[in-house]
Amino acid sequence: MAAPEEQMAALSVADGAAAAEGGKPKKEKKEKKPKADKPKQGGGEGVKGEKKKETKLGLTAKKDGDFGEWFSQVVVESEMISYYDVSGCYILRPYSYAIWDEIKNWFDARIKELGVQNAYFPLFITEDVLMTEKEHVASFAPEVAWVTRSGSSDLERPIAIRPTSETVMYPYYAQWIRSHRDLPLRLNQWTNVVRWEFKHPTPFIRSREFLWQEGHTCFATKEEADAEVYQILDLYRCVYEELLAVPVMKGIKSSKEKFAGALYTTTVEAFIPQNGRGIQGATSHCLGQNFSKMFGIEFETEDKTRAHAWQNSWGLTTRSIGVMVMTHGDDKGVVIPPRVAQVQVVVIPIPQAKLGDEAAAAMKERAAAIADALKAAGVRVNTDTRDNYTPGWKYNYWELRGVPLRIELGPRDMEGGCAMLARRDTGAKESVAWGELAARVPALLDQIQSDLFTKARAAFDGCVETALTWDDFMAALDRKHMVLAPWCDEEEAEEEVKKKSASKEAMGAKTLCLPLEQPDLPEGTKCFVTGKPAKNWALWGRSY
DSSP states (O other), rough: OOOGGOOEEEEEEEEEHHHOOOOOOOOOOOOOOOOOOOOBOOSSSBBBTOTTTSSSSSOOOOOOOOOOHHHHHHHTTTTTTOOOOTOOOOEEOOOOOOOOHHHHHHHHHHHHTOOOOOOOSSEEEEEHTTTTSSHHHHHHHGOOOEEETTTTEEEEEEEEEEESHHHHHHHHHHHHOBBBGGGGGGEEEEEEEEEOOOOOTTTTTTTTTEEEEEEEEESSSHHHHHHHHHHHHHHHHHIIISSSSOOOOOEEOOOTTTTTTOOOOOEEEEETTTTTTTEEEEEEEEEETHHHHHHHHHOTTTSEEEEOOOEEEEEEETTHHHHHHHHBBBBOOOOOOOGGOSEEEEEEEEEOGGGHHHHHHHHHHHHHHHHHHHHHTTTHHHHHHHOOOOOOHHHHHHHHHTSEEEEEHHHHHHHTTEEEEEEETOOEEEEEEGGGGGHHHHHHHHHHHHHHHHHHHHHHTTEEEOSSSSSHHHHHHHHEEEEEEEEEHHHHHHHHEEEEESSSSSSSOOOEESSSSSSOOOOOOOTTTOBOOEEEEEEEEEEE
């Protein structure tokens, strides 16, 4: 039911510092939605007795063809998201939110082991507080949404909706921290943020509201802050590589690409071979003392002097789900790694009418017994006993949703005391005796998890080229690859690369990161773009 006008608040979107200076907002780009809510494609038989009818299963776009359309279709048809009537905002349906739950539960347990505590801070930020750290807010200003009215009355001063929470939290850190005994202060919140993107919205990848965790910590020394930055960064690597089976490269952002106001930013970078784009997976920032000086976060040291705290912030978002879909999905639908799958195994009994009701009942009982045994072994199982759909339709249904393993139970299986296992990732099948399923299925799920990562790692590594000259650099970009190139580490050079590598067909390239594992840089190596002495190797690419 709609709320009465008196209870409604109006939002405006500020462009730059428009809320403070009266500027005009940018014009929104119209969001591209899938061509049809339900792309239709033949999937064999659907409802029993109705051959060759459209089943509303399957995708009309190909991953290696129209990648953007494929992604738009696959996240809708697999029931991961639904489009919402506010452009750039999406409903996370249970099938995708379950993946976020797995990520959240895993990561939350690890940061608590480090001594981080969860808290919650409000959604709204007053204008004066948001503007406290000018360099920081300038980078978010075009994306800040403002509440300007309450009911029919204009607010005396607009209130921002958080794009990130440094300016929300740090005034209170200044109140809570007085002595070295109050340190370290290590808080995290699981929450949503709003960034009113004007670029083309993409589900999970670039949305106006998204879920994330954001950690904000304070230490007495830089050494403590540095140590945490890399601890968190490796946890982010684990989320991608060990949970989502997505390979990433750990690195440091260039000065141009680092988080505004940070001393330095570390990152895990993923890559999508189909469109040749890098994608930032998660970041862990050392903020230095910049924010603590701005917000007055001071403490008395052990020797009775005054010092500013050393701070970090770090965040991981629901973008990770989209990266997973892009990495593993295929023309049949999504492919979900077992560790994050809401349903790891689906059991599908295949009764035949000619065998009679008694045989069908026995088959369903056996399917239930198999499911119970697997649940006891810690496997997340669903049993599909719907009798108004054919087995082929059910196979397509669960393949579209990416369930890692299917167990088929037919009349021959009942006679032989076995079941047929079918892998979602490779399609490989094997017959396993009932008594061995509780041991074989978990082992096979582990193998699927490992194989998905191995395949993705090979694709990632195959998309990294080394270039020493501009021509080689551009040739690699044209092959939709990332490029590892020697660089003078100057912002002007990075801007030059972005401009020179752009065309009508493709965006310009930028640094994705300076890899933590740096190849040898022989003395005398020149920057590939300026010819000046190279200071490091940088990973370049076109990106989201």
